[in-house]
Amino acid sequence: MSSPVIKLEQVSKRYGNKEVVNNISLEIKRGSVVAILGPNGAGKTTTMKMMLGLSTATSGLVTVMGQKPNHKQVRQKTGVMLQDVSVMDGLTVREIIRMVRSYYPAPLHADHIEELTGLPPADLNKRAEKLSGGQKRSLNFALAMAGNPDILFFDEPTVGLDSETRRHFWERVRQLAQEGKTVIFTTHYLHEADQAADRIILFNRGTIVADGTPGNIKAGITIRTISFSITHSMFANDDVSITGMAAEADVRAQIEDLPDVDGIEYHKDRCILHTKNTDVLLRHLIERRIPVSDIRIETGQLDDAYANLMDTLKEEI
Amino acid sequence: MLMLLAQSRVEMLRMSRNVYFIFWSLMMPVAFYFLYTRIFTTGTTDSEQWNAHYLMSMTCFSIMGSSIMTLGIRLVQERAQGWVAYLQVTPLPNSIYFGGKMVGQTIMHLFSIIVIFTAGFLINGVSLPPAQWIGSALWILAGSLPFLALGTCIGTFRRVDTASGLSNALYLSLALLGGMWMPLDIMPSWLRQIGNWLPSHSFGNGAWVIIAGGVPALRDILLLAAYLVGFMLLSTYIRNKQREA
Numbered sequence: 001m002s003s004p005v006i007k008l009e010q011v012s013k014r015y016g017n018k019e020v021v022n023n024i025s026l027e028i029k030r031g032s033v034v035a036i037l038g039p040n041g042a043g044k045t046t047t048m049k050m051m052l053g054l055s056t057a058t059s060g061l062v063t064v065m066g067q068k069p070n071h072k073q074v075r076q077k078t079g080v081m082l083q084d085v086s087v088m089d090g091l092t093v094r095e096i097i098r099m100v101r102s103y104y105p106a107p108l109h110a111d112h113i114e115e116l117t118g119l120p121p122a123d124l125n126k127r128a129e130k131l132s133g134g135q136k137r138s139l140n141f142a143l144a145m146a147g148n149p150d151i152l153f154f155d156e157p158t159v160g161l162d163s164e165t166r167r168h169f170w171e172r173v174r175q176l177a178q179e180g181k182t183v184i185f186t187t188h189y190l191h192e193a194d195q196a197a198d199r200i201i202l203f204n205r206g207t208i209v210a211d212g213t214p215g216n217i218k219a220g221i222t223i224r225t226i227s228f229s230i231t232h233s234m235f236a237n238d239d240v241s242i243t244g245m246a247a248e249a250d251v252r253a254q255i256e257d258l259p260d261v262d263g264i265e266y267h268k269d270r271c272i273l274h275t276k277n278t279d280v281l282l283r284h285l286i287e288r289r290i291p292v293s294d295i296r297i298e299t300g301q302l303d304d305a306y307a308n309l310m311d312t313l314k315e316e317i
Numbered sequence: 318m319l320m321l322l323a324q325s326r327v328e329m330l331r332m333s334r335n336v337y338f339i340f341w342s343l344m345m346p347v348a349f350y351f352l353y354t355r356i357f358t359t360g361t362t363d364s365e366q367w368n369a370h371y372l373m374s375m376t377c378f379s380i381m382g383s384s385i386m387t388l389g390i391r392l393v394q395e396r397a398q399g400w401v402a403y404l405q406v407t408p409l410p411n412s413i414y415f416g417g418k419m420v421g422q423t424i425m426h427l428f429s430i431i432v433i434f435t436a437g438f439l440i441n442g443v444s445l446p447p448a449q450w451i452g453s454a455l456w457i458l459a460g461s462l463p464f465l466a467l468g469t470c471i472g473t474f475r476r477v478d479t480a481s482g483l484s485n486a487l488y489l490s491l492a493l494l495g496g497m498w499m500p501l502d503i504m505p506s507w508l509r510q511i512g513n514w515l516p517s518h519s520f521g522n523g524a525w526v527i528i529a530g531g532v533p534a535l536r537d538i539l540l541l542a543a544y545l546v547g548f549m550l551l552s553t554y555i556r557n558k559q560r561e562a
Contacts, residue, residue: 052406053405070405075407085402086400088395090335091327095327095330099323099327103407103408153406
């Protein structure tokens with residue numbers, strides 16, 4: 001339990017003089033569901049390919065179950081679904097399943113794999129190349145399971161799937177996690193990483209920019225806001241009185257005086273305060289009796305946080 | 318061993334369902350054979366000898382084509398569709414993947430040889446002593462090795478279009494210049510010079526010599542062996558280069 005199933009030590013990958021992955025180190029524990037998240041070109045797929053031994057690190061060390069990724073014992077215990085892999089032509093679904101089963105020392109029962117494809121029995125005798133795109137992916141998922149693996153790798157598993165198949169897929173992944181299998185997937189769908197993973201490793205430009213539980217990641221980089229209406233409109237009737245104007249200026253002055261505020265935005269009558277600690281700010285707002293109404297507290301979703309993070313990263317460079 | 322057999326079986330199944338294979342390797346050679354021995358009779362002195370000779374030409378033509386084209390193009394297709402990458406992450410060793418293709422292909426070739434020989438017997442009543450039937454069949458199977466190696470070179474291409482274009486051109490010019498369509502003797506001498514050094518000519522020549530009652534010349538055997546080594550080195554070199562990239 002204690003030793004990591006996958007270990008990357010100071011791993012870099014260069015193509016020519018282009019650094020795709022830059023000196024990353026990480027460990028993945030047995031039984032965890034890990035999302036490798038990042039925009040296109042962040043180095044996610046390259047990192048996964050190095051874990052799979054499909055690509056060799058320019059420098060650094062990659063070990064899976066204490067061995068080289070291309071070791072036979074590792075291959076026998078891993079299941080993989082790659083991007084851009086079609087199905088083998090000229091064979092029926094059943095024949096492909098039979099073929100792939102024969103590669104593993106202790107495969108799942110053929111009936112079980114057939115069931116995992118989710119295909120109706122009539123389609124199992126169809127030539128695999130005649131299946132629809134989504135069905136081919138489902139077949140590839142079932143094939144990844146054929147060897148009854150301990151570790152599963154999914155590279156952008158839900159790209160091009162309809163929402164129904166996608167939901168079905170994540171259901172399966174949750175099942176796998178319950179069975180104690182280690183699951184590693186890459187994605188640029190943020191909500192998928194949030195919902196499916198218990199750990200998110202955020203990649204950008206070949207480096208790890210954040211690593212933690214979805215909650216941690218969100219807390220670390222989320223925007224929290226308190227927004228409210230400034231109630232001066234109560235005083236100001238049809239004729240905008242001087243007292244109304246003065247009241248508003250006064251309220252604004254009080255707002256600007258609040259502690260722990262990272263930023264203030266005014267949108268028409270609404271004021272939005274950015275803060276790291278909404279609880280404290282809310283208490284101040286009420287204790288100081290600032291005349292505001294319709295208070296709302298909002299926490300940015302991972303998507304927002306992510307966009308935010310990516311923006312700040314861009315600014316740094 | 319069990320893995321190799323299973324893999325070969327799968328490859329045979331796939332080949333037998335491949336329409337291009339059936340057309341190019343079985344229907345075309347038989348149709349050519351029929352045309353050139355029954356319709357456009359060349360008026361050669363010994364038609365019985367010619368019928369047997371041309372049967373060998375067409376069998377070699379068939380096996381050479383399937384070695385270069387079927388193998389080469391399918392390797393490219395499987396890589397383009399990501400199957401090669403997928404198989405790399407399964408426990409299936411690369412040697413079994415290639416071995417399965419070679420064994421499967423060779424068994425299918427044996428089947429092609431039987432079909433074309435039978436066609437020769439049915440169309441022209443070609444009859445040879447059993448030793449010559451068997452000897453020529455074995456020669457053709459063994460002589461296909463350099464062409465299978467050439468197929469693995471074709472298989473290193475990234476795009477199916479380039480692979481199929483090049484292999485078609487290679488296949489047809491090898492067949493023509495090697496004397497498989499018409500004897501080299503009736504070609505201009507400079508073409509004959511080229512043809513003499515091509516593997517396709519040595520390949521056909523061995524079979525022609527066998528059915529004429531002789532034994533394949535050492536020169537043909539050495540030439541084919543040299544091409545085999547050359548193509549294997551080339552294929553390995555390209556594959557290693559591509560892996561580094």
